[in-house]
Structure formats: structure tokens, C-alpha cells
Amino acid sequence: MLDEVKLKRRSFLKTGAITFGGLVLGFQIPMACSKKQGMNLKDIAYHAPNAFIKIGTDESVTIIANHSELGQGIYTSLCQLIAEELEVDWDKIKVEHAPIDPAYNHTQMGPIQATGSSISALSEWTRMRQVGAAARMMLIDAAAQTWGISPSDCSVEKGVVKGNGKSLTYGQLAEKASELEAPDLESIALKDPKDFKVVGKPIKRLDTKIKTNGEAMFGMDASVPNMLVAVIARPPAFGGKVKSFDANTALAIDGVKHVIEIDRGIAIVADGFWNAKKGRDALKVEWSSGTNGNLDTPKQSLAFAKELQSVGRQAEERGNLKEGFGKASKVFESEFEFPYLAHAPMEPMNCLADVKEDSCDIYIGTQMPTFDMLTASHYAGVAPEKIKVNNHYVGGGFGRKSVLDGHIVSEAVQVSKAVGLPIKVIWTREDDIRGGYYRPKALCKVKAAIDENGNPIAWEHHIVCQSFVRGTALEQMLVHDDIDHLAVEGVVHTPYNLPNFKLLWHETPNEIPCLWMRGVGHSFNAFTVETMIDQLAEAAGEDEYSFRKKLLKDDPRSIETLELAISKSKWGQTLPSGHVLGLAIHSSYGSCVAFVVEVSLENQWPKVHHVTAAIDCGPYINPDAVKAQIEGSAIFGITSAYYGELTLKEGAIEQSNFHNYKMLRMHETPFVDVHIVESDKVMGGVGEPGVPPIAPAIANALYKLTGRRISKLPFDKKDFV
Amino acid sequence: MIEIDVNGKKHNVDATEDTPLLWIVREQLGLTGSKFGCGMAQCGACTMHLEGEAVRSCITPLSRAKGKKIVTIEGLDKSLSEPIQKAWIEKDVPQCGYCQSGQVMSAAVLLRENPKPTDEDIDNAMAGNICRCGTYQRIREAIHIAAKSI
Structure with missing residues (x-):
């Protein structure tokens, strides 16, 4: 579907982007700031020097945020970048969600508006400072012209321009500045980072007040007049279809207005959620089980094991594996199993669509507004430029609200079009847990050897899983030489010095829809590598810290991160009886994170007492936001390690809600103590890099307690008996 | 009706x-x-x-x-909502924020009933509230801060 719409869309975007095959992609240079470009705000009371800032004649400063706020703190970070150059009073800043416009496209992902891959800060690191500086220059120019002096004779502080003994506020200058030409990018000189006053400082988040008094509006909270609510009966087995249904039993429920078949199931439309849900419970429907109706987890595991015996596709090779194993003194072989995982954001999926004759309004909290717009255009039969996507605060995303096939939007648009009224589709938690788009199941195998000096001498790595992006609009960007980059990330180009190395990917069929989940392929690949490294260290008779240091010596980022984590932890100190430390480190999303975890066994179950974390993410915008992301990532990773498992029976997922797809709770939460490497390296991400290394750190600690290597996630009680 | x-x-x-x-x-x-x-x-x-x-x-x-x-x-009564909100801001507790109304409402009952809760009291009182972003340690710290001004 997207292919079709994409072609229409390409001429609309006009971004001058580089194209990779069928998808428009590229690195868009920031729109410099002429008011002729970007949005036409058509609001004379505003100086809109570019699409990212509105300065009101009432002294208000509004930042238009082009990345979605999922909790990662990007709204605050974007404002910090702009405020640093704009020289404005922090308390005056307000944020608005950006509409869809090419001016808001990502600078790293190509011509789309998107939030993900831990790369929003890097996307805006330069652009937002340029935007702030350009606005400041225009406001100064406006003052200088008013006073008939040179801009260089003006100074500016906290939204007030001074010169010639006079002063004017930004608000007073806003209208005049809006008539000026924006400066050329080349003429914008950015501050030396050593002079930063706002960037790099632990500024408080802008959204805490509204997130503690009920005012913050999430997609789920949107409503418009005459809106009805729909819940969808979807096929229980993946790939299933409606065979037949009887709408009358649903229509007999109070408040149920319509029962409509759409491409993904049957929508029950009512005056509110509860009646819609009751209608769905009452609906009589017969499903065909589809091609995957026989899928179950044991059978699938056998198929994965069989696939492991296949040749596989080579993703990377160094040296000569055979010669390496020829020099081996000890050889180890381990298999690792990882289950499907659901993102389970606290806000279940939802979308409000209002399809009108020649336009369509979408209300949603989304990571992927561009793809949502394209989907709405397709299903509403309305031109893309007539689609308005009203983004909201996102009640947790973790990748789940970053969908490429637009399925969330497609349901609401189809129902709204059929009914002729605004429709909000609400997913129940059960719909979410059973609805697909999971972190894929994976089976990995490593055969590795050390030589007589205790150095790794051969490493053969197999990954069996389905592709994350096969058949989607991003396939051509992320699948190269038939290797899905996301499936092998975290093993390919490992910073460890592993000579005689071979990495193979065994692709399984896309039997159920999968998607990136926080940490993506790293989430299982880091576990395999990091527990294997521990195993080799033990065989080499070295402690796992010095063994890693030796193998990472050519990667300064890893070394500095490792050393900081160790120095801040209890490494080498006497621990309470029954407590041990475990270590893991992993580089992802341009950053490196190391964890030292203090673990014991209580009631035959791991208890994580304390987590010491270090991250090198290069320059950072807000150190407290970095810490918050690592804290949260650790909890996210521990949740998966403790409880994360979805199983299939007769083509359907057996788990359904938080009682059998459990989340870590407060009493299970360790204190996570985060330290940041002061670094002038390239900027990396912070939302995801903390997830991959936490589970292997715990597993490495558990080995010291049980003498058994963990080769399957989630942890199994019988491993601790 | x-x-x-x-x-x-x-x-x-x-x-x-x-x-x-x-x-x-x-x-x-x-x-x-x-x-x-x-x-x-x-x-x-x-x-x-x-x-x-x-x-x-x-x-x-x-x-x-x-x-x-x-x-x-x-x-929520200001005698509870204000100190809790202030503490939540001081610790920058929320991430996505979707669960935080519920967290605040549970914390409010805890603090009304037990003005000086221990970590264990907090863990018990808050065990029914999930935060997928994992803000638990900050919630715990913020409850201690709020307790000082209630």
C-alpha cells in the first residue's frame, strides 16, 4: 500500500532528497529560515522566523517540536538547543507538537517525520541551534534597524535587545523581525560548546506539571464533537480472516450503533468504549485460521532449530574460521533462545480519525506521523496534503507506535469513512498483547575458541530470526545484500577484537508481524555476545573486566565506559554474603553502556540489589535526561529478563494482559546509579543503548551463584533451584 | 440516570x-x-x-x-497534590507520563495515611501501579521528598 502512495507523495515532498530504490530517503539539509519556506502560519501577531519558533507580540516563545515526546524528554532537549542560541528566558518557553510539513523532516532518516532509533537529539543537535541563532540574529537586526545602528552594536540577554542606551523586548520586535530575510546558514556562527549555559545542563523537564495533574493530552484523550468509539474484533490467529459474522447480537447491546467489517476485522461502533467492548463480547463471528493457524511455540522452536542447520547468509567474515579453530586450546558452543516480546506501552494503541469529504483529521500519539499520513491518505481516498495529523503526547512507545504499515490509523480511517462520523478506535490491553508487531523470536548459536594464551582465536555466530523490515517501506534502507541490518546489529562490527570471525543470519518466514522494540536486534545479540565473552574469560583464567579491557583496547569509547562503570561500582570490594557482581558492556545507537549489577538469589529467584551504569553518548543536551533513560532502560531490560515471553498456540498468542505478561514493579526495582563519561566524541543516542547490556550483566552474575550459564530468556525458576 | x-x-x-x-x-x-x-x-x-x-x-x-x-x-486536594507535584518536579519523575496520574493518586493515599513512609511502605503501597518507563526509583525518592512537606 505504501509503495503506491509513496509515488504520489514524492512530488509533494520536494525535498531534494537522495533516493534509495523505491523509497524517498536522504539527509535533508535544514530548511534555512525564510518565512517563505516552511509553514505559512498566517498569523500576523507572530514572528515566525522559521517553522520551529513562534515569538508572540505577548513575549511568548513557542517551540514547534518535530519529534514526538514519548517520555525520553526530547521536547525539553529541543527547547534547550534553541534556547541556548536564542538567548531567551527559559520560563517563557512553551512547546507545541509539529504538524506534518517537510520542514520538520528528520535530518538523519530521510524525508520523513519520525522519532526512533535513539537519534532525535543527533537529528536536531545542529539544526535547532541554527534555528535559535537565526531567530536571534533577525530580532537583533530588527532592533538595529529601529535604532539606526549596526547589529554589532547591540547586545541581547533573556529576550531583551539593548543598544544605544535603549532596549526592546523580543515581543516588541517580533512583527518587524518577521518582515526581514532570514540569514544564510553560512552566516550563522554557533556558540563554542564551552560557553553553553543551557545545553548540557540538568534543566527540569517542561512537561512534568501537566503529567502530574492530569492535563497532559495523550492520543487516548483526544475527542471531537459527535465522535463515536470503536473496538475491533481481530482474528485470534495471525493471518486469519473473517469467515462469517452475525452483527445482530452485537447490535442488541445498548449503545452499539454500527457493526462494520474492515480489512483487519470487524469494528463495533458505540457511544462509548464500554458499550463497544460489550458489543464485541456479544458479537458472533467465525474466523478462518489462515496459513498460520497451526503455529505453536514448540513447533516453531523446532523449525528454528532446523533452520540453524542451514547454511545461512553471511553477514560478516574476518580471517579464517577453520584456521582459527585449528589453533584452539578450548572450544565452547552455546545456543541461546529468545522469545517474542510485546512492547506493552502503558497507553494502548488508539487513533481518532475524522474523515470528511475532501480531508481527514487524525488525532494520535505517534512516532511516525509521515507514515500515518500516507496511510490515512490511502484509506480515506484523500490527497496527502489534505490529511492533518494532530500528534499528542505518546503514552510510551518503545517502537510500538512507530509502525510502517499504518495499521493503527488504517482501522480508524476505514470505520470513520464507513460511518461518516469521527471514530476513535481503542485497543484493549488484550488487543495489544495479542495483536502482533513484536520483538522477534530468535535462536542464536556461538561456537568460540581461545588459544593457548587465553585469547579468542575463533568465533562463529549464527542468528536465526525473521526480518524486522522485510516487505515494508524501509526494507531497501535496512536490508543490504539480503542481510537485515537489524537482525545482526550488535554482533556485526563488534568492537571486541575477535579474529577469525564469521557471522551468519538464517532468515525465518515472517509468520507473525514483528517490529522494532527498544534495543531492537541488540536486545538479544548483546546477551549472546556478553555471556559468551564471560565464558571465554573464565576459560582463559582471567577476570571478566580485564579480559574485556584487553579485547576492547582499540575502542576508546568502550574502554572509558567500562572503566567508569567499574570505578563507580563495588568491583573488587567485599560484598554481603550471597551477593555477587556481574558485568556487561555493549555499544549501540552510537553510544556505549556498561552495567555492574549486584545480585543475589532470594526465594530461588534473582534479586538485583544495585545497578551501576556508565554511558558514553558523546555530547549530551541534558544529563538528567540521559540518566533517566538509562534508569528506565535497565528496568525495561530487567522486565524482559524476568518475565518477557509470549507463546503461540494454534496461531494465537496465549498471554493477554499484565497478569500473565508481567512488568517489573516498584518492589522489584533496584537503584540504578548512572554515570556519564565526559566525552567530545560523536553524539550517540540514549533511549535504547541501556537496554541490551542489562540482562547479560545479571546472567553473568547469576553464573557465579549457580555455576550454570543462562541460555534462554526469560529466566526460568528451575535454573535457580 | x-x-x-x-x-x-x-x-x-x-x-x-x-x-x-x-x-x-x-x-x-x-x-x-x-x-x-x-x-x-x-x-x-x-x-x-x-x-x-x-x-x-x-x-x-x-x-x-x-x-x-x-x-x-x-x-485531588491541594494539601496533597501540591507537595506531591512539587516533589515530582524536583525529581523530574515522569517520562511518558501516562501512568503518573495513577501513581500520584496512590501516593496521595499513602502519604495521607502514613506521613513518614519507609522504602518498604512505599514499595507496598505502590505495588499496584506499573510504570513501563521504569521511573520507580524517582517515584520512591519523590514520595520521601513530598513526605517532608505534608
């Missing part, structure tokens, strides 16, 4: 008695601070106060709520 008392105001609502309080408050009264997360009293995002006690409004039928005093995040 069924009469309910939400945040000190009486409302007549048109719904069947099995309708959970959450949906009445969100859809009919337009108070959207209380959130839908699970629909089975597992996550606490919908927490409200019913006669002063924290309840999971997603499973509280209208029949149980009628005639009782209901308080939502929007109507």
Missing part, C-alpha cells in the same frame, strides 16, 4: 450500572487525567479515590460508585 459525586460536583450520567467508573469519568465528564491501561486492575493507571480509598476505576462499576464521593487526579 444515575447520580455520582465527582470532585465535589454532582453529575447525572446515563449509563448501565455495570459501566466502569473510569469510562464515565473520561467519556461523559470529560476528565481525561485518569487513564485506561489494562481494564483488569493490574496497572493502576486509572486510580481514583472512592470515599478516600484508592480504587481501580477500570473495574469499579457505576453501581458501586453511585452516591459515593469520588476524587480524580483533577480534583
